[in-house]
Amino acid sequence: LLEEDFSSAEQSNSPDYDMVGRGIYQALRINPDCHFAADYAAVLKEAYPHIISELGGQIIMLDAKEVDTPYLDRKINFLRIMSLLDPKNAGLCMEIARTFADKGARLSTLHQAVSSWYAAEKYLKKAFELDADDRHTLYEYGEALYVLGRYDRAAEIWQKAASRCDETERRKIEARIAAILTGKLPLVPPVDYLTALAVAVEEHQAGRNDEAAAIIEDVLTDPVFSTQFPLNEIHFLLGTCYQEMGMMDEAAHAFKRS
Numbered sequence: 614l615l616e617e618d619f620s621s622a623e624q625s626n627s628p629d630y631d632m633v634g635r636g637i638y639q640a641l642r643i644n645p646d647c648h649f650a651a652d653y654a655a656v657l658k659e660a661y662p663h664i665i666s667e668l669g670g671q672i673i674m675l676d677a678k679e680v681d682t683p684y685l686d687r688k689i690n691f692l693r694i695m696s697l698l699d700p701k702n703a704g705l706c707m708e709i710a711r712t713f714a715d716k717g718a719r720l721s722t723l724h725q726a727v728s729s730w731y732a733a734e735k736y737l738k739k740a741f742e743l744d745a746d747d748r749h750t751l752y753e754y755g756e757a758l759y760v761l762g763r764y765d766r767a768a769e770i771w772q773k774a775a776s777r778c779d780e781t782e783r784r785k786i787e788a789r790i791a792a793i794l795t796g797k798l799p800l801v802p803p804v805d806y807l808t809a810l811a812v813a814v815e816e817h818q819a820g821r822n823d824e825a826a827a828i829i830e831d832v833l834t835d836p837v838f839s840t841q842f843p844l845n846e847i848h849f850l851l852g853t854c855y856q857e858m859g860m861m862d863e864a865a866h867a868f869k870r871s
Contacts, residue, residue: 645693654697706740723811762802
């Protein structure tokens, strides 16, 4: 139950229909992995269709516009509740994975890149198990594996995707596969670079711009990573660091690249 419903429930000796619904919905919104989550979701589906409608509306609203980072976690939890209601829906797994991947690539949440990309891979694997023929699932699953440094497995998945794509997409995928097979790879897994960039963000926020700039420059010296992951925000951050250090020529160059 919600905290504000306890006194009313005590007065009437038991919670009413609305109190139970609100309490279950709140529990799932906070943690879709809570104990008895599947059972709670089944109760909502059976007895509280208006809450399910509200949940769907919230997802549509969040999906219809670019949302700020704090809303990504809300969207993820809403989608995970829907997945409890429809556990064999590969499309829901895809949307959860895409949101985690988005979170794992944003400058403001790079400190959560590792957990975000592993979560994306987990849900993409589930989507793949539910629908092994969807080319979008195959490509994005391969991308998550690649980010995590599991290159051989990424190539295997992309091989399956290539046969299901049009000529333009197939050439793009085949080029990625060829790069893996010929060893044209980032010096470290991309997720490690994202983690390093998260440290750069922290250094900048702490006023240690020289340290932040050094980390960013080190990451950008890897041509494979820089080409495959063109993070414009990182160049802007680098420019800001140089600007605050009084290195205006270097700042102008970085801002131009952003």
